[in-house]
Amino acid sequence: MKIVVLKFGGTSVGTIKKIKKVAKIITDHKKNNYKVIVVSSAMSGVTNELIKKSIEISNNFSKSEYDVLVSSGEQIACSLIAGSLCHNGYKARSWLSWQVPIFTVGTHMNSRINQINKNKIIKYLKQGGIPIIAGFQGVNNENRITTIGRGGSDASAIMFAKFFKAEKCIIYTDVEGVYTTDPNKLKKAKKIKIISYEEMLEMASLGAKVMQPVSIQDARLSRIDVEVRSSFIRKPGTLITKKSKIKNSKIVTGISSTQNDSKVSLIGVKDKPGVAAAIFKPLSKNLINVDMVVQNISANGKETDLTFTIKADDLNKTRKIIQENKNINYRKLLFEKGVSKISIIGVGMITTPGVTFRMFQALANRKINIKVISTSEIKISVLIDKKNTIKALVALHKEFKLHHKK
Amino acid sequence: MKIVVLKFGGTSVGTIKKIKKVAKIITDHKKNNYKVIVVSSAMSGVTNELIKKSIEISNNFSKSEYDVLVSSGEQIACSLIAGSLCHNGYKARSWLSWQVPIFTVGTHMNSRINQINKNKIIKYLKQGGIPIIAGFQGVNNENRITTIGRGGSDASAIMFAKFFKAEKCIIYTDVEGVYTTDPNKLKKAKKIKIISYEEMLEMASLGAKVMQPVSIQDARLSRIDVEVRSSFIRKPGTLITKKSKIKNSKIVTGISSTQNDSKVSLIGVKDKPGVAAAIFKPLSKNLINVDMVVQNISANGKETDLTFTIKADDLNKTRKIIQENKNINYRKLLFEKGVSKISIIGVGMITTPGVTFRMFQALANRKINIKVISTSEIKISVLIDKKNTIKALVALHKEFKLHHKK
Numbered sequence: 011m012k013i014v015v016l017k018f019g020g021t022s023v024g025t026i027k028k029i030k031k032v033a034k035i036i037t038d039h040k041k042n043n044y045k046v047i048v049v050s051s052a053m054s055g056v057t058n059e060l061i062k063k064s065i066e067i068s069n070n071f072s073k074s075e076y077d078v079l080v081s082s083g084e085q086i087a088c089s090l091i092a093g094s095l096c097h098n099g100y101k102a103r104s105w106l107s108w109q110v111p112i113f114t115v116g117t118h119m120n121s122r123i124n125q126i127n128k129n130k131i132i133k134y135l136k137q138g139g140i141p142i143i144a145g146f147q148g149v150n151n152e153n154r155i156t157t158i159g160r161g162g163s164d165a166s167a168i169m170f171a172k173f174f175k176a177e178k179c180i181i182y183t184d185v186e187g188v189y190t191t192d193p194n195k196l197k198k199a200k201k202i203k204i205i206s207y208e209e210m211l212e213m214a215s216l217g218a219k220v221m222q223p224v225s226i227q228d229a230r231l232s233r234i235d236v237e238v239r240s241s242f243i244r245k246p247g248t249l250i251t252k253k254s255k256i257k258n259s260k261i262v263t264g265i266s267s268t269q270n271d272s273k274v275s276l277i278g279v280k281d282k283p284g285v286a287a288a289i290f291k292p293l294s295k296n297l298i299n300v301d302m303v304v305q306n307i308s309a310n311g312k313e314t315d316l317t318f319t320i321k322a323d324d325l326n327k328t329r330k331i332i333q334e335n336k337n338i339n340y341r342k343l344l345f346e347k348g349v350s351k352i353s354i355i356g357v358g359m360i361t362t363p364g365v366t367f368r369m370f371q372a373l374a375n376r377k378i379n380i381k382v383i384s385t386s387e388i389k390i391s392v393l394i395d396k397k398n399t400i401k402a403l404v405a406l407h408k409e410f411k412l413h414h415k416k
Numbered sequence: 417m418k419i420v421v422l423k424f425g426g427t428s429v430g431t432i433k434k435i436k437k438v439a440k441i442i443t444d445h446k447k448n449n450y451k452v453i454v455v456s457s458a459m460s461g462v463t464n465e466l467i468k469k470s471i472e473i474s475n476n477f478s479k480s481e482y483d484v485l486v487s488s489g490e491q492i493a494c495s496l497i498a499g500s501l502c503h504n505g506y507k508a509r510s511w512l513s514w515q516v517p518i519f520t521v522g523t524h525m526n527s528r529i530n531q532i533n534k535n536k537i538i539k540y541l542k543q544g545g546i547p548i549i550a551g552f553q554g555v556n557n558e559n560r561i562t563t564i565g566r567g568g569s570d571a572s573a574i575m576f577a578k579f580f581k582a583e584k585c586i587i588y589t590d591v592e593g594v595y596t597t598d599p600n601k602l603k604k605a606k607k608i609k610i611i612s613y614e615e616m617l618e619m620a621s622l623g624a625k626v627m628q629p630v631s632i633q634d635a636r637l638s639r640i641d642v643e644v645r646s647s648f649i650r651k652p653g654t655l656i657t658k659k660s661k662i663k664n665s666k667i668v669t670g671i672s673s674t675q676n677d678s679k680v681s682l683i684g685v686k687d688k689p690g691v692a693a694a695i696f697k698p699l700s701k702n703l704i705n706v707d708m709v710v711q712n713i714s715a716n717g718k719e720t721d722l723t724f725t726i727k728a729d730d731l732n733k734t735r736k737i738i739q740e741n742k743n744i745n746y747r748k749l750l751f752e753k754g755v756s757k758i759s760i761i762g763v764g765m766i767t768t769p770g771v772t773f774r775m776f777q778a779l780a781n782r783k784i785n786i787k788v789i790s791t792s793e794i795k796i797s798v799l800i801d802k803k804n805t806i807k808a809l810v811a812l813h814k815e816f817k818l819h820h821k822k
Contacts, residue, residue, distance in 0.1 A: 026472040063496060066432040068503035075502065078495035078510050082488040086466065089484035090473060096481065097474035104484050108514055109559055153515055 011135065013176040014044045017145065017167035020054035021184040022241035023087045029053075032241060033094040035182065036140060040100070045135045047174060049145045049167040050091055052083025073118035077147070077157045081107075084144035084163070092142045102140040105131065107147045107155065112166070114148030120159030123148055123166065126173040143170060164225035172232040179234055182241035185220055187248030188213065190412040191265040196403050198413040202263060203246070206253040209263045212355045212389040226250065253357050261365055262356040262410035267399055271301065272325040273349045273381065275317040276332070278341025281308040286316065288337045296331060298324045302351055302391060304384050313341070317382055319393065322347055348396040349381065354406055355389045366390055372409040376401050417541065419582040420450045423551065423573035426460035427590040428647035429493045435459075438647060439500040441588065442546060446506070450583075451541045453576050455551045456497055457569040458489025479524035483553070483563045487513075490550035490569070498548045508546040511537065513553045513561065518572070520554030526565030529554055529572065532579040549576060570631035578638040585640055588647035591626055593654030594619065596818040597671040602809050604819035608669060609652070612659040615669045618761045618795045632656065659763050667764040667771055668816035673805055674757040677707065678731040679787065681723040682738070684747025687714035692722065694743045702737060704730045708757055708797060710790050719747070723788055725799065728753055754802040755787065760812055761795045772796055778815040782807050 016036060023029050039046045060080050064071040088104035095102035110131060114121035131141050145163025148156050158165050164181060171179035186201055188210065193199040205213075207230035211223055220238045229236045229250065239247025253259075279285055286305070293300055301319045308314040320328055329345060332338055359365040369390055373380060378401060382393040394402055407413055422442060429435050445452045466486050470477040494510035501508035516537060520527035537547050551569025556562050564571050570587060577585035592607055594616065599605040611619075613636035617629055626644045635642045635656065645653025659665075685691055692711070699706055707725045714720040726734055735751060738744055765771040775796055779786060784807060788799040800808055813819055 026469060029473065060492065063432060063492075064499060067435065067496060067500045070503070072499045072502040072509075075495040075499040075510060078512070079492060079499070082491045082495075085488045085491070086469075086485060089481040089488075090469060093470060093478045093481040093485070094473045096478040097476070103478075104481060106484070106561075155512075 012044050013047060013135070013174050014039055015047045015049060015167050015171040015174070015176045015179040017049040017163060017179065017181050018051060018091075018241060019163070019181070019183040020051045020057070022182045023050055023091065024054040026090070028241070029087075029090050029094055032091060032182070033098055035241060036091075036095065037098065037100060040140060044177075046140050047131070047135070047170050047176070048091065048140060048142045049163055049170055050084060050087045050142060051145050051163040052080075053087050056083040056086065074154055077118050077155045081144065081147040081155050081157055084146050088142045088144045095140055095142075100140060101138050102142060103134075104142045104144065106144050108149045108153070110143070112143075112148040114150055114156045114158070116156070116159065118154075118156055121148055121150065121156035123158065123169040126169060128173060131174070161222040161225040161228070164222045165228060168225045168228045168232070168234060168236070171234045172228070176234070178237060179229070180237045180239060181221055182239060183220055184240065184242065185238075186240045186243060186245060187238050188220055188250075188264070190263070191403055191407055192267065195267065195400060196407060198407060200413060202248050204249045204251060204256050205263055206256055206357050207250060208253065208388055209355050209357055210250050212353070212386070213264055213266055220248075221250075256357070259358045260356060260410070260412075261358040261362045262354045262406075262412065263358075264355050265403060265406050265410075265412070266353045266355065267403060268301070268351040269399065270322045270396065271319045271349050271351060271393075272322045272328075273317060273319050273346040273393060274328060274332075275315060275344040276338075276340040276342075277315050277344060278313045279316050280339055281312055281314045289316065289332070292331050292335050293320075293328060296327060298328055298331075302382065302384055302393065304382050319349065319351060346381075349393050350396045350399040350402075351391050351393055352399070352402050352406065353389050353391040354410065356410075357388050359390070360387055368409055369406060372405045373402055376405050378402050378405070417451050417538075418449065419453060419541070419580050420445055421453045421455060421573050421577040421580070421582045421585040423455040423569060423585065423587050424457060424497075424647060425569070425587070425589040426457045426463070428588045429456055429497065430460040432496070434647070435493075435496050435500055438497060438588070439504060441647060442497075442501060443504065443506060446546060452546050453537070453541070453580060453582070454497065454546060454548045455569055455573040455576055456490060456493045456548060457551050458486075459493050462489040462492065480560055483524050483561045487550065487553040487561050487563055490552050494548045494550045501546055501548075506546060507544050508548060509540075511547045511549050513550060514555045514559070516549070518549075518554040520556055520562045520564070522562070522565065524560075524562055527554055527556065527562035529564065529575040532575060534579060537580070567628040567631040567634070570628045571634060574631050574634045574638070574640060574642070577640045578634070582640070584643060585635070586643045586645060587627055588645060589626055590646065590648065591644075592646045592649060592651060593644050594626055594656075594670070596669070597809055597813055598673065601673065601806060602813055604813060606819060608654050610655045610657060610662050611669055612662055612763050613656060614659065614794055615761050615763055616656050618759070618792070619670055619672055626654075627656075662763070665764045666762060666816070666818075667768045668760045668762040668812075668818065669764075670761050671809060671812050671816075671818070672759045672761065673809060674707070674725075675805065676728045676802065677725045677755050677757060677799075678728045678734075679723060679725050679752040679755045679799060680734060680738075681721060681750040681752075682744070682746040682748075683721050683750060684719045685722050686745055687718055687720045694741075695722065695738070698737050698741050699726075699734060702733060704734055704737075708788070708790055708799065710788050725755065725757060752787075755799050756802045756805040756808075757797055757799055758805070758808050758812065759795050759797040760816065762816075763794050765796070766793055774815055775812065778811045779808055782811050784808050784811070
């Protein structure tokens with residue numbers, strides 16, 4: 011059975027007009043002799059409206075009832091898609107999580123699909139039906155509705171692709187795919203045709219806009235080909251797949267950048283176990299998201315310097331936490347607002363010497379000073395002055411010939 | 417187990433503020449040592465919004481998907497009520513039809529509850545929980561969501577009262593109860609304290625505003641005491657119960673009136689079997705609602721006259737159907753616009769002679785001409801000129817001392 015899983019995001023089903031368009035997309039796949047499984051999100055705006063209602067009742071709204079409440083959003087979208095397909099003469103129906111069933115583990119609002127009962131859906135597919143699955147939800151072992159904490163409907167789609175051994179999972183959304191860099195920042199940014207899971211995961215800011223990282227990771231573990239494409243424009247999108255499928259890979263696939271970060275440096279920190287933990291524990295407790303962390307080797311064997319970045323909004327809070335926490339010892343505390351992290355990502359750089367040099371040289375040629383450097387196997391990140399962000403993107407995009415890529 | 421079923425209509429849960437008020441009403445019953453089962457409608461407006469969406473997709477929207485779509489309305493309301501109770505420190509949860517389960521028979525959009533699985537709810541009640549049941553829905557033997565055609569959430573509440581042998585079913589709505597006549601037409605109208613199922617059923621226009629007739633009939637068959645009361649004002653409402661429980665019943669309990677009817681008379685109709693059917697079949701087929709039907713005995717054994725009323729809006733359509741239908745034979749066709757039907761209802765009239773005379777005399781005293789008369793055991797209806805409606809209501813309300821009733 012040649013199966014494809016199609017997932018539609020909230021904006022793709024945001025109006026009745028768009029739902030009718032989605033029905034057309036679905037039947038086009040069906041005509042290509044695929045058995046089609048559809049997974050839908052709630053119509054855009056619906057989930058937020060429902061959450062707003064719950065907050066009006068309580069800031070500590072019952073988690074199990076929250077799941078009952080918000081899951082109605084996907085239920086509505088699914089019935090409308092199925093109804094639209096029926097209207098066009100196709101055999102289609104909505105499948106709610108308890109009807110499949112889709113079993114989850116974990117707590118309410120933060121569950122994880124661990125089993126999908128295939129029998130009924132397989133039978134339905136064999137009858138020529140198009141099942142429209144309510145994404146983002148499942149049932150737990152108490153027969154209660156749960157919602158999927160991380161990944162949402164993307165995670166549902168990937169799990170269906172996995173359990174049904176689908177040829178491909180297509181994520182329909184409001185962007186055309188993944189770009190070499192943010193097209194809003196750099197006009198010359200190009201859509202990437204093919205990218206590895208690992209690169210996609212490292213793309214953070216670029217990738218997360220089109221797909222939840224946790225779902226990319228799920229796809230990677232199950233080796234599922236994922237295509238991200240627009241439900242509004244009929245063009246191929248970006249294929250996310252395993253490295254070995256990518257021939258002629260470029261050295262650098264994409265460049266991501268952050269905006270409005272702050273840099274925090276603790277100078278003269280004791281070089282002994284548990285020091286980093288003592289610093290990051292209170293930050294984590296206060297929900298401060300720490301991004302880049304760099305610690306150099308200790309020059310004298312006793313003291314070292316530790317630098318990390320946070321969102322600029324969290325700066326005052328962070329300063330207070332560090333200064334007031336008696337467990338954190340340092341000689342000097344430095345802060346810098348208005349920094350930006352620029353990262354080049356590409357599986358090709360593992361086997362290509364000199365990538366780091368080329369990056370640094372390209373920036374130096376534009377007189378852009380590098381404050382901090384951090385590297386992984388497929389990613390090199392630098393901190394620079396925020397005001398140089400676009401200049402750096404242009405330089406690196408050109409250096410690695412990204413705007414020549416088709 | 418002392419059980420009470422509380423049903424909240426759409427306006428009672430129309431806003432978050434109202435839902436919080438509903439939570440308070442529920443816990444007041446709970447404090448009175450009752451085990452409380454709550455049945456909720458969708459928030460007012462929500463169902464219509466959903467139906468509108470379905471129509472935008474198709475005028476012939478899939479019936480099974482329609483049920484999935486609109487049932488989400490009650491799901492939302494239930495989770496919000498349960499969440500509000502949890503916030504106040506009570507043990508409460510939503511129960512969707514498939515979780516109970518509530519089994520229905522019949523077709524989609526027009527199902528009927530025929531079985532409620534009591535085990536889980538009884539267990540939950542024993543644990544001190546307050547179950548919030550999604551009204552208006554069930555599951556069929558294919559494990560699909562169905563909605564209840566006639567009676568909606570009222571029907572769900574009555575069935576829960578029946579299966580759980582509740583002491584009472586309280587229908588919370590936006591009116592204070594059933595009135596002796598329409599308070600909008602007659603200021604002196606009084607709330608009825610107690611009324612029999614039979615009277616309530618005959619009250620048509622008065623009764624249907626507060627409760628679906630089909631649910632009143634269900635309550636009558638299962639001998640369930642039903643109280644209709646306001647969720648906004650803390651006052652006793654109207655108790656609907658069996659005749660034998662009503663002591664000191666008044667001769668007339670209420671007076672109902674219709675507005676903007678038209679009268680159709682076929683003069684010189686053959687007095688033989690099948691004639692009435694030939695007339696009403698095409699009307700029924702064209703969805704024309706025929707109300708009062710009167711046919712007198714045949715004076716000469718060959719011909720008779722037949723009179724019926726319809727909504728004024730249907731007059732032209734009706735005229736066309738009768739005139740163009742070759743199967744309907746008559747000598748003369750008469751139409752009259754602007755008539756009104758006034759009915760007095762009361763179980764007491766069976767045992768009280770002279771009620772008919774008193775009604776006619778009261779109208780005659782006001783020089784109100786009676787066009788047509790029709791009676792049942794507990795109801796007398798007359799057709800009069802529309803312009804005399806209020807005058808007639810005043811006369812009859814006074815004649816039968818309804819405004820003296822407390």
